[in-house]
Amino acid sequence: MTPPRLTGLTSLTLETAPSVCHECVWWQSRRLRGAPDKGRWMSRVEEEYGAFGTVYSGDDGKTLGVIQYGPAPLFPHAWELPGGPPSEDAMLVTCAYLVDSSAPWVMQSLFLAAIGEARDRDFASVEAFAYRYHEGESAQARFREHRTVFPADFLGDFGFRVVRTSGRVGLARLELGGLVPVEEGRRARVLRVVKEAFLPEPVPAPRP
Numbered sequence: 001m002t003p004p005r006l007t008g009l010t011s012l013t014l015e016t017a018p019s020v021c022h023e024c025v026w027w028q029s030r031r032l033r034g035a036p037d038k039g040r041w042m043s044r045v046e047e048e049y050g051a052f053g054t055v056y057s058g059d060d061g062k063t064l065g066v067i068q069y070g071p072a073p074l075f076p077h078a079w080e081l082p083g084g085p086p087s088e089d090a091m092l093v094t095c096a097y098l099v100d101s102s103a104p105w106v107m108q109s110l111f112l113a114a115i116g117e118a119r120d121r122d123f124a125s126v127e128a129f130a131y132r133y134h135e136g137e138s139a140q141a142r143f144r145e146h147r148t149v150f151p152a153d154f155l156g157d158f159g160f161r162v163v164r165t166s167g168r169v170g171l172a173r174l175e176l177g178g179l180v181p182v183e184e185g186r187r188a189r190v191l192r193v194v195k196e197a198f199l200p201e202p203v204p205a206p207r208p
Contacts, residue, residue: 004059006113008051009066011042016055017066018097026148027068027075027094045074054113056106064103067096067110069117072127082166086127090173091118093128095148111158119176130155130162130172 007013014022029035045052053068072078072085072092079085086092093114098107118126130152149169152162160172 005057006109007055007057009053009055009068010046010051011039013055014042016057016063018063018099021066021068021097027077030076031080041074045070049074051117054110054117056110056113058103062099064100065096065098065106065110067093067114069093069114069126071123078129081129082169083129083164083171086171087125087173089123090125090127091121091123093126093150096150097147107154115158115174115176123176125176126160126174128155128160128172130160130170132168132170 007016009017023038025035025038025041028038028041042052049070052070052074053066055063056065058064069091072088072090075092075094078092078094091114093111096107096110100106115126129149131149132152150172152170152172155172155174158174160174162170163173164171
């Protein structure tokens with residue numbers, strides 16, 4: 001078995017993402033225009049920006065989740081959503097797909113990766129669309145039925161603040177100016193935090 005790992009989402013690693021992600025261009029589309037060619041979109045983004053998300057693989061090598069993000073102007077559909085538009089200078093987290101609802105740390109680690117990526121690329125902020133769920137709403141609804149609008153309280157745990165609302169939907173923003181730089185690599189840092197939070201303490205080996 002291999003240790004859990006985080007890899008950049010690119011045209012090459014897209015095949016490891018859930019099949020629903022392979023051709024999806026919902027965020028890249030405008031309502032009154034035709035859907036763009038995803039291959040061309042990926043080529044342009046990778047050339048100008050690099051990876052446009054993160055894939056989380058478990059210790060058996062299977063994909064447990066994927067998140068998509070990038071400079072807000074890459075996702076024109078965001079300008080048509082309630083609570084929008086996003087800030088043009090922000091990194092926008094558009095969607096995340098959690099394969100296994102019994103592994104909640106995957107969604108948390110994906111967001112940590114996105115925040116780390118934004119800081120490493122000198123973005124002033126990270127933004128995402130938030131939804132104010134009713135109290136007691138199931139995890140299925142919060143993280144699996146709606147993959148493009150995230151629970152407002154979940155985002156709040158990372159320091160996001162809702163800056164504009166339309167009904168129960170809002171645009172949440174995390175300012176990065178006050179975050180302290182660290183030397184540890186982003187993906188290594190995320191995995192370390194996740195392991196410390198969710199994996200059991202090692203059992204001491206018996207003395208001979």
